[in-house]
Amino acid sequence: VAEPFVARGDDPRRIFYYGESVLLPDYRGLGLGKRFFEEREAHVRALGRFETVCFC
Structure with missing residues (x-):
């Protein structure tokens, strides 16, 4: 799951x-x-430690 995000530099x-x-x-x-x-x-945004929220 992480590979596409890493490829984008995330x-x-x-x-x-x-x-x-x-x-x-x-x-x-x-x-x-x-x-x-x-x-x-x-x-998730209220947690304050994530830049992106995504789902499949």
Whole structure:
């Protein structure tokens, strides 16, 4: 996972990487997925030690 970031010159220790997330069909279209991504990105940024947040 780190190789593409290292190739770009990024420090993998400064990247918070989330694995994949799946929202069940019954919960899609309600804004929950968007809110989930916003909240978890905000949490990582609040930690103050990561420059980048990414996910697959």
